[in-house]
Amino acid sequence: MNKKYFYLLLLPCFLFLLIFMVIPILVTTLSSFYLDGRITLEGYRSFLTDHYFLNILFRTLRISLLTTTICIILGFPVAYYVSKLNVKLKFIFIAAAVFPLLISPVVRSFSWMAILGREGIFNTLLKKIGIINEPIQFLYTELAIVIGLVHLFLPLMIIALIGVMENIDYDLVKAAQSLGASRFTSFIKIVFPLSVPGLVVGSVLVFVGSLTAYTTPQLLGGSRRVMSTLLYQQSLTLNNWYTASIIATIMIVATFIIIGIMNKIAQKLNPKG
């Protein structure tokens, strides 16, 4: 192959992304700086000094961070276990982890409604056992959103971690142990730092997914708005595209900031990674 023209392989995908992603994002972002025929930051000033909007922004960030943390805590041990299995078992476990991804988020949210509702499985169970007399309100709370999102994104975290953990050379662990390191020390000093790249990829996927998720907060969060449902209301219900562009831009910027922070943390944990 002539190296000179090799880059042309990128052309179809490049054009696709340019037309359907880069240009629309630029237009959206730029329009948020333009009001009444002049360039201004006024929209951002009023958004970021408004308690109503800030509440929603912080709620969204809180939910996304909580979801990411829970996914790490639940996903890390699973990924570690699965990565050490033989090929056949590993395939079964990975398939089991991926399986929920095949079901639409709408269906999954509805199933959580059946589980978390007033007369849902969970409340009925608690009542039967006698722990509670009156049903607890799970549905239409932030907790319900977090539960739904963890269920939605945990597979991504597990898969990202398995991919990296599989490639860890366990001779390193044996070497450390032969030099006197305990199992715990060798895990903390070797396995964990070497898994950090997977942790970063997984966390970014989960965080960005949670930040932008629409169906789950809409169905499980009731009237508790997050950025994506606010964006929907402003654009499609209220026809307020200016505020909608500001919300979209803030979501993009927040995503980049969080990815930046995660990369910084990753560098601290695994300086050579």
Next chain:
Amino acid sequence: MKKYLLFIIVISFLFIAAACGSNSSSSDEPTQLVISTWGYNEDLERKNIIEPFEEEHNVEIILDTGNNSDRLNRVRLDSSQIDIIYLSDYFAMQAIEEGLFETIDRSNVPNIEDMYEILQAPLGEEYGPAYTVGMFGLAYDTAAAETPVTSWGDLWRDEFSNRLAMPEITTTSGPMVVDFAAKQAGADPFDADLAFEKLQELSPNVLRFYGGSADLVNMFSQGEIIIGPTMDFAFDGIVDAVPTAELIIPDEGAYAYMNTINIVKGTENKELAEKFINWALSEELQTQNAIDGLNSPGNTLVELTEEQAEGLLYDSDVIESLIVLDWELVNNELEAWTDRWNREIVE
């Protein structure tokens, strides 16, 4: 090598051309008609309204479904080639003010003459008629309430805390909520400040503000709520799930809404659209829809037995007692109300 290169470039351009190009159609293919409606009872709507029309006129009807505000916005965006739109009177009026509707030639829609007078031209002679009048009342589960509910004010009872759902301000019934709240606050004439103060009292008791009646029915059937203001058309679904539920006309009165059918500006099928509206008003279809409980008949020729009329607005005394909101006032205030609602009530 050059061949491959050429191949890649050609493929990329073909791809773009395909994305931008339009599809051509031959003459005996059915005409496409895009109809925007709530989709609340889509299976019945397809059977009663759409399929007979498709067969008679060699049309393929595509449904665009959603609540009033979302669908109106899709028309504003001008992106979905909608020909005909079902909207409540309130949203249809917004659309007319924005110049989104085509005028209608009434001589092509002779069935208008058979409709109740209030339905014939709710938005003026040039625009589409209403095909039904409905009622916004109060639904509750009689088995779960301590004493019978008789007034809008009963929504404020402590016993309904967290067992109550209210419509969002952006729905047709949102402004009706503001109106009855003002009356509960003792405001006469109407006073928005007092209304919002009164609603703020209620807000902690509200489990969820809903954007569409399907959500309300869902919450009733899941046992999440036992009371909520509702449009009469949604009550069928509620009573199916909760047999002890009742739809009442509160002492202060229930509210009227009229559902209109209009033709969207820019349609290429105006004549066909007028035929469709005529069909939607026809005695035949209105009778069938009433028997199936799809909507209350607006055609005066429709005759129903007592049994068939159950759950429908068929009694002209009741229809005349309904409160009709001043939509012009609402339209002027809507933006301010939505903002206050989001800040003071929902969050």
